[in-house]
Amino acid sequence: MVGAGGIGCELLKNLVLSHVGEIHIVDLDSITLSNLNRQFLFRQKDIDKSKSLTVAEAVEAFNYLNVKLVPHHGNIMDSDLFPVSWWSEFSYVFNALDNLEARRYVNQICLYLKKPLMESGTTGYDGQVQPIYPYVSECFDCQPKATPKSFPVCTIRSTPSQPVHCITWAKEFLFAQIFDETSTNDQSEADRANQRRKLESETEDKAEIENMLRENDEFNELRNIVKSKTSTKDSNFFEVLVNKIFSTDIERLLRIDSLWKSRRKPTPLRIESYTKALKELSAERSAKDIVVDETRVWSVLENLFVLQAASSALHERLASSESFISFDKDDDDTLNFVVASANIRAFIFGIELKSKFDIKQIAGNIIPAIATTNAIIAGFSCLAYLNYFNQITSSDSFHKAFSSSSTIFTSIRPNKYITSAALIEPSKKCPSCSHARGILRFSPEDLNNMTLEGLIQLIRDHYGFDDDISVILGKSKLIYDYDLEDNLQKKLTEINGFKAGETLLIQDESDALENLELYIDTNTSGKTLFPTLKLKEKQMDNDGENKDEDMPEQGEVISLDDDEVVELDEPVETRKRGKESLDGSSKKAKL
Amino acid sequence: MSLCRTRLQEERKQWRKDHPFGFYAKPVKAADGSLDLTQWTAGIPGRSNTLWQGATYPVTIYFPEEYPSKPPRVKFPAGFYHPNIYPSGTVCLSILNESQDWRPAITLKQIVIGIQELLDSPNPNSPAQEPAWKAYSKDKAAYEKKVREQAKKYANAM
The missing domain is CATH 1.10.10.520 (Ubiquitin activating enzymes (Uba3). Chain: B, domain 2)
Structure with missing residues (x-):
């Protein structure tokens, strides 16, 4: 269970009373006064204590079924604390999080490991649970999420x-x-002198220099x-x-x-x-x-x-x-x-x-939190999970679960208090689950001695890339492509950030094969192991629909009108799906 | 996230295949020889037969993690002389503004061409700095002199 806050407190109570065997609880936060109105496992005496440790202790008071509880105080995105080997132990993952970044991260990990994930969230009266069965149902990233607006x-x-x-x-x-x-105003004298020199080389007008510098010096x-x-x-x-x-x-x-x-x-x-x-x-x-x-x-x-x-x-x-x-x-x-x-x-x-x-x-970017919504959502989360485990006798459990699970929404709208929608297949345009991914386990020897060129050769041979590939490490670090050969002779360990817990994004320069994402891990016993994957041909929309949207044809006219008419939405809106799915297609919750 | 990475690599590929004459654009190289795809340097040539001709103006383009949902930020060197460019160098342009005309479909090529267009067609209704804006609206001769001086500074090598 990732997150021991509003939903987490409710959910842990449910899971403990449902006789789950062993639960690990992860949260990086400490308890604050403003949590106490709804995070009912915490008391005033717990303020400033770790949420995960406190919550595990609190449920012991009613742990009649002797569920094993293992709390972890730390950031779920820390791959040293929580390596894939740790993630692999679990049979089910619950997200009870309050931010997009961590949600995305857990979603990615569950895609790599093909773990079922229950995603949940609430905003006021609106709440949602979405079971995610990797590559069988929509993942968290299949539907674009609105990001908070920034102002010009x-x-x-x-x-x-x-x-x-x-x-x-x-x-x-x-x-x-x-x-x-x-x-940014806190510049050193040297910086300012530098800036002045730069300006002086451009213009001799003293008054104007002062004017330009004024904004910075304000x-x-x-x-x-x-x-x-x-x-x-x-x-x-x-x-x-x-x-x-x-x-x-x-x-x-x-x-x-x-x-x-x-x-x-x-x-x-x-x-x-x-x-x-x-x-x-x-x-x-x-x-x-x-x-x-x-x-x-x-x-x-x-x-x-x-x-x-x-x-x-x-x-x-x-x-x-x-x-x-x-x-x-x-x-x-x-x-x-x-x-x-x-x-x-x-x-x-x-x-x-x-x-x-x-x-x-x-x-303060405060989203109103309502204890009742959290409790209802945590209840659905637990029920849907039990439903999943009643069915996993068959080998093809994800497909079976897919047809018998739903996304469930709550709202304050009359006749729409609780609605549900059937799960949807993964989006072909999803930035996360529409491409291949797997875990690349390096032997310690290879990780220390292999060159980037060696690795690229292995990747090309292993997955059958005919043409050149590009390799991006982590979020945005391009380490190799057709035009960037500086790193080829370097050992992998000489490339900053190349380590277990990072990811590699491999793209086919000729767009013949789909993108491939590899999670770097170590294999202490034995050889370097590449994940067994058969790369599909890259999905190119025949109707050109995708092209129009992502990379328009040239020659399109763009207005340079710079009028400052600004329309603003509410500042915070992380959930978008709820509203869309609440309309006609809703039906009774299947539980 | 993934969309940002794949799109930026795609922009790099498209730029390599085809880019407008006189422009350059490339991601910034880090000390360890890798490229940071979220930060590019680019050169924008002034159009011929304008005050801006004969020079290539340097800009830095910063791509946020939410790109392409959110637009990149484009900066000239601090103090760049133009009515619609802030003293910090930041470009004020509707296609780079999330709440105005930014759309995820806008390519790097369109952005740099848009900025080239802005150089010689300032928008007097959206002043971003006092000196250039004032001169542009009240003293054209002084404005033109300044722009020409600036062009000399960034003049193309002969």
Whole structure:
């Protein structure tokens, strides 16, 4: 079971009470306060403890059937901790994860090892379980998943039109540049001198150089103030900050007339007009009273007040102990700073202000989690798994399971609380399961002594590639193709990253044979073993449909119109399938 | 993920087979002799009979892991003089913008041709830097002088 969170707690309870023989539980997280409302195996005393270790201990209280529990605290994608030999031990894999990357990884491993995988996920009332039988049913990657939207820099920096633009600006740009370590502004003197030389070689106009460098230097003054250890009491940090970001910068934007031809102009904030009211407010109330009011939208004055308090708190922290501060939705100083600055920017641009509660959701990428949905989904997950094991007496269990399993969805829509859809065959265009893959086990001797040229020759002979091939190691490292012969004479171990747990993607340059993906492993006892695979001919769509989509013909006209009309979706949406499959084709769940 | 890798290798293959005259594009070579397919350097020649002619302008193209769902980012050297290029060098172009005209079907060849087109046809409604934008809209002579100077800097070897 990968993941011991919302679904994981529910699922483990079910599995333990269903008398599963041995369960390994993997999670890299520790328990936090906000988990406790739904991750019912955790208690307040468990905060900061390992999720996997704690969950295994907690179910012992009702482990009447003596299920063997083996917790692992670690990242499932760590191939040193979890090598293929470890994965091979299991007869079934459950995903109870909250992120795409790990889901994809487990899906890949299950494809390599042909392990049945139960994929599950929830967002609010929406939930889904999808049994995956490698190469027989759709895998996790067969349906493209929506990735979170990113915003063009122009919209964020110059022309925001929605609250989320202002929040992104406050969090990713303003906060990061002033307080965080990973700021691109934090250049060394040498870098800056270098940049200046580069610019000076291009233009002699002094004023213009200054102008160009200005963008990079924008927050230097502010950073210098917060970095200097002067007492925060004497510092004018807040005044400099507010003047720069809400007045000077806005005026600069206003000078670019063409930005505002079809847009509402922003109104620079005059801090002078708030000074008196700000004083009165601070005499009357403490900022603490306002920041706890999370669901009410604060006034501009209140936002300024909160910004003042948050700036001063952050400044104080940098002056005393911390060398940088990263945004964290659970770090109230950082959240207050982002809430207040985002709201004031929104006010300037005539955009709706938001409550701290709303901004926390957006800035923290929080997906609402509902305990009931998790419980229902974990229940289906367990039932579908039991169904699978009632059938695996036959040798062709995946095909049998395929026709008797379903993808199941939950939702809040009337008459659609629970729906199911028959499993679908793998997509021919799937980037993961439409090509051949297997595990390449090197003898230690070969791994240490073989050259890349030797390996390529073996691969070509073994799988019958007539033409040249290309070899990509890991995510994006091309180590050999027709035009790249630098590495041929190198030993495999001399190529950075060539080690057990990595993958090789082999592509036929002439497109005759399908792509081949090899997982590198070691075979300590004996010879190097290539996986036995018969490569199919590459699927080339006769109707050219694929071609049109992936690599269009040349000569297509592309508009260069650069209007900044921006349409935005909700920021987070990892599940896409649910909605599609909930329509007409649904039928009763087969369990 | 896989789609990114296979597509980038395909782009490399297509580019080798056929690419527009005067352009170059290749993945960056790492110290160990391998190529990083997610980062390419490319050269964009200025069109003849324009202010930009006689030079090849260098860009770096960064492909995100979600490519081709998401577009690559294209950067000229910092401080590059053009109304639609940010002081950092980042190109502001609708086909490179996920929420505008980016489509996964757009090829590397189309991207570099699109940028070549942008050089001589700036979009005055989408300013990305002050100096070039101001000169372009208010002082054409000064703008042209600057562009010519820049062309000298990146002039093709004779």
